[in-house]
Amino acid sequence: MGNNTAVEVKNLIVHYETEEGIVEAVNNVSFSIEKGEVMGLVGETGAGKTTIALSIMGLLPHPPAKMYSGEIYLDGEDLTKKSLKEMQKIRGKKASMVFQDPMTALNPVIKVGDQITEVIKLHDPSLSDAEAQKKAIDMLEMVGIKGDRFEEYPHQFSGGMKQRVIIAIALACQPELIIADEPTTALDVTIQAQVMEMMKSLQHELNTAMLLITHDFGIVANICQKCAVIYAGEIVESGTVAHIFDNPMHPYTKGLFGSIPSLDKDVERLTPIKGQVVDPTDLPEYCSFYNRCDYCTEKCKECDPKLVEVEPGHFVKCIHVMQGAEEG
Amino acid sequence: MALLEIRDLKKYFSTPRGMLHAVDEVNLDIEEGTTLGVVGESGCGKSTLGRTVIRLLEPTSGTVMFDGKDITSVTKRQFHALSTQMQMIFQDPYASLDPRMSVAELIAEPIKVHKLTRNRAEISERVRDLMDTVGLARRLERSYPHELDGGRRQRIGIARALALNPKFIVCDEPVSALDVSIQAQILNLLQDLQQEKKLTYMFITHNLSVVRHISNEICVMYLGRVVEKCEAKELFVHPYHPYTKALLSAIPIPNIHIEQKPIPMTGELTSPINPPNACRFAPRCPYATEQCRSSEPALEEMTPGHVVLCHRAKELNDL
Ligand SMILES: Nc1ncnc2c1ncn2[C@@H]1O[C@H](COP(=O)(O)OP(=O)(O)OP(=O)(O)O)[C@@H](O)[C@H]1O
Ligand SMILES: Nc1ncnc2c1ncn2[C@@H]1O[C@H](COP(=O)(O)OP(=O)(O)OP(=O)(O)O)[C@@H](O)[C@H]1O
Numbered sequence: 001m002g003n004n005t006a007v008e009v010k011n012l013i014v015h016y017e018t019e020e021g022i023v024e025a026v027n028n029v030s031f032s033i034e035k036g037e038v039m040g041l042v043g044e045t046g047a048g049k050t051t052i053a054l055s056i057m058g059l060l061p062h063p064p065a066k067m068y069s070g071e072i073y074l075d076g077e078d079l080t081k082k083s084l085k086e087m088q089k090i091r092g093k094k095a096s097m098v099f100q101d102p103m104t105a106l107n108p109v110i111k112v113g114d115q116i117t118e119v120i121k122l123h124d125p126s127l128s129d130a131e132a133q134k135k136a137i138d139m140l141e142m143v144g145i146k147g148d149r150f151e152e153y154p155h156q157f158s159g160g161m162k163q164r165v166i167i168a169i170a171l172a173c174q175p176e177l178i179i180a181d182e183p184t185t186a187l188d189v190t191i192q193a194q195v196m197e198m199m200k201s202l203q204h205e206l207n208t209a210m211l212l213i214t215h216d217f218g219i220v221a222n223i224c225q226k227c228a229v230i231y232a233g234e235i236v237e238s239g240t241v242a243h244i245f246d247n248p249m250h251p252y253t254k255g256l257f258g259s260i261p262s263l264d265k266d267v268e269r270l271t272p273i274k275g276q277v278v279d280p281t282d283l284p285e286y287c288s289f290y291n292r293c294d295y296c297t298e299k300c301k302e303c304d305p306k307l308v309e310v311e312p313g314h315f316v317k318c319i320h321v322m323q324g325a326e327e328g
Numbered sequence: 329m330a331l332l333e334i335r336d337l338k339k340y341f342s343t344p345r346g347m348l349h350a351v352d353e354v355n356l357d358i359e360e361g362t363t364l365g366v367v368g369e370s371g372c373g374k375s376t377l378g379r380t381v382i383r384l385l386e387p388t389s390g391t392v393m394f395d396g397k398d399i400t401s402v403t404k405r406q407f408h409a410l411s412t413q414m415q416m417i418f419q420d421p422y423a424s425l426d427p428r429m430s431v432a433e434l435i436a437e438p439i440k441v442h443k444l445t446r447n448r449a450e451i452s453e454r455v456r457d458l459m460d461t462v463g464l465a466r467r468l469e470r471s472y473p474h475e476l477d478g479g480r481r482q483r484i485g486i487a488r489a490l491a492l493n494p495k496f497i498v499c500d501e502p503v504s505a506l507d508v509s510i511q512a513q514i515l516n517l518l519q520d521l522q523q524e525k526k527l528t529y530m531f532i533t534h535n536l537s538v539v540r541h542i543s544n545e546i547c548v549m550y551l552g553r554v555v556e557k558c559e560a561k562e563l564f565v566h567p568y569h570p571y572t573k574a575l576l577s578a579i580p581i582p583n584i585h586i587e588q589k590p591i592p593m594t595g596e597l598t599s600p601i602n603p604p605n606a607c608r609f610a611p612r613c614p615y616a617t618e619q620c621r622s623s624e625p626a627l628e629e630m631t632p633g634h635v636v637l638c639h640r641a642k643e644l645n646d647l
């Protein structure tokens with residue numbers, strides 16, 4: 001692991017063992033993020049993105065979740081070896097997560113402002129109540145909410161406003177790693193741009209690493225340096241944003257780009273990837289994208305392809321691309 | 329006559345510090361078989377508008393004419409009968425579905441609640457029909473929501489909304505939680521259903537390329553008010569309101585070679601609680617004048633069908 005690596009995930013395998021069967025949620029995922037770098041994680045609903053995030057944060061629900069293998073290094077230390085108590089400390093200080101669901105992340109019976117103040121004080125106990133409160137109001141305004149709404153309860157806020165509060169809280173403790181799970185899905189684009197700008201500058205200032213889970217390629221293009229595309233619990237393509245946007249190679253990545261409605265061209269119907277999501281309790285031995293792929297051949301059923309480096313830093317998991325690469 | 333005629337609709341919430349103007353004097357028509365897109369800042373009142381229009385919330389004042397009937401003045405009981413024709417699809421298929429109910433039970437629930445039929449065979453027949461309509465495989469009947477991916481869960485939400493044969497559906501961020509491929513599937517499904525059943529939609533979203541694709545008309549809201557409304561494509565070609573322009577400038581483009589320059593929005597935010605008698609966007613508007621800070625603009629028609637709420641819209645357009 002390089003000196004500049006903030007977080008490294010190695011061979012992560014996570015299953016959920018349920019009555020209905022074993023959900024193979026994350027299947028041998030590895031990646032690393034440098035300090036000051038933002039990596040985008042995109043992929044279909046149910047592909048395992050949140051599960052990866054929860055694994056890093058030590059927040060997997062056991063049971064039903066079970067981590068079969070995996071090492072997760074933050075700042076050189078393997079988080080999978082930490083006790084619950086140690087992890088709790090790490091979550092407050094070194095790593096923080098913005099959750100996908102703003103409704104569950106705030107305490108409904110505590111005033112919004114008090115919830116932010118609490119985190120600020122946790123981070124800097126030397127502050128007086130008044131100072132911490134003043135800082136909390138600043139944070140509210142920074143995410144575009146009028147400070148006079150400090151005294152209100154979460155149910156009085158719209159979904160997007162709650163999400164902004166959560167982002168303010170995550171930033172308040174100035175962590176080394178931020179995991180943001182669809183942080184701006186509930187926000188309008190102007191506030192989203194502001195929040196992204198705010199996260200970008202803070203991240204730059206503090207050299208924070210960020211894992212950004214999103215469905216929006218526009219956001220990836222805007223703030224990520226790297227991007228990984230995940231399908232059925234596996235990274236099927238990863239590289240710099242230049243690799244992914246200018247030279248997408250995996251048929252799934254191409255299919256995703258083809259599904260986005262255009263802002264200037266008119267079409268009657270959109271073109272989603274054909275077929276339905278694979279059943280994570282019943283993954284095939286071969287390429288899991290096989291039944292939905294426009295390029296599949298009989299050969300694809302012969303083995304499970306490996307993630308292959310097709311150009312420096314650009315990895316693709318598809319035998320057709322591998323053949324292309326081998327043939328030069 | 330439009331299927332929906334919303335007149336001077338207001339929804340205020342009382343808060344410790346005064347009245348919060350969530351929806352303020354909104355006037356909108358939605359023609360049968362068309363889609364009205366609703367966009368705007370988070371917290372500007374989109375969901376409240378959608379809920380008030382179908383009377384999930386009681387309006388503070390104003391009227392909503394649905395198919396010629398004023399649904400705001402009918403009694404609760406009379407409304408119960410009408411309410412089958414107006415349904416809602418929610419953003420979060422996770423939170424809005426009872427985890428203890430199977431797919432078939434979830435889809436049957438509205439049929440049972442509204443006592444459309446008590447005959448068991450008829451109910452399961454109807455459930456199967458609905459599953460076919462929204463593209464849910466019949467083998468999933470006995471599955472539970474947590475076993476399904478987001479796209480299939482959203483299909484359950486759509487099937488539930490369709491169960492009562494509504495004419496009008498408020499879609500509140502129905503595709504926001506989905507990946508772009510499943511999003512495309514669901515949008516195609518909504519469009520097919522609209523054509524087949526002549527459905528009318530109010531479609532609330534933050535995704536401007538989605539709203540452009542799905543809508544006939546789009547209205548832009550800011551702090552409880554409609555600030556601009558016009559034909560969908562027109563909004564992107566010829567926006568008038570400074571807020572609309574800021575919004576459009578901030579759309580993240582999935583192209584790494586385009587450097588984005590969102591128009592910055594600085595300045596004080598106007599509180600929705602007892603807002604002053606002024607343009608609500610004025611404190612953040614780069615073009616605001618004394619007039620903007622001291623009087624409220626009225627909606628003005630710039631070109632046929634294109635209305636804007638801005639004192640300076642004409643003048644700025646001529647610049
Ligand atoms: N607590 C749980 N019990 C059983 N299965 C689960 C649990 N949590 C997640 N899963 C399953 O694990 C798989 C991966 O889920 P995960 O939430 O990580 O996906 P995701 O990529 O974050 O999806 P989305 O884009 O919809 O948020 C899915 O099939 C999901 O149904
Ligand atoms: N039950 C309530 N009590 C008090 N205030 C409320 C209530 N519900 C909503 N509000 C307020 O009304 C305003 C509009 O909220 P609404 O949920 O309609 O916004 P929205 O446009 O749907 O936002 P988002 O895009 O974030 O979903 C907000 O200021 C919100 O705080």
Ligand SMILES: [Mg+2]
Binds near residue numbers: 049051
């Ligand atoms: Mg997730």
Ligand SMILES: [Mg+2]
Binds near residue numbers: 158159374375376
């Ligand atoms: Mg809303």
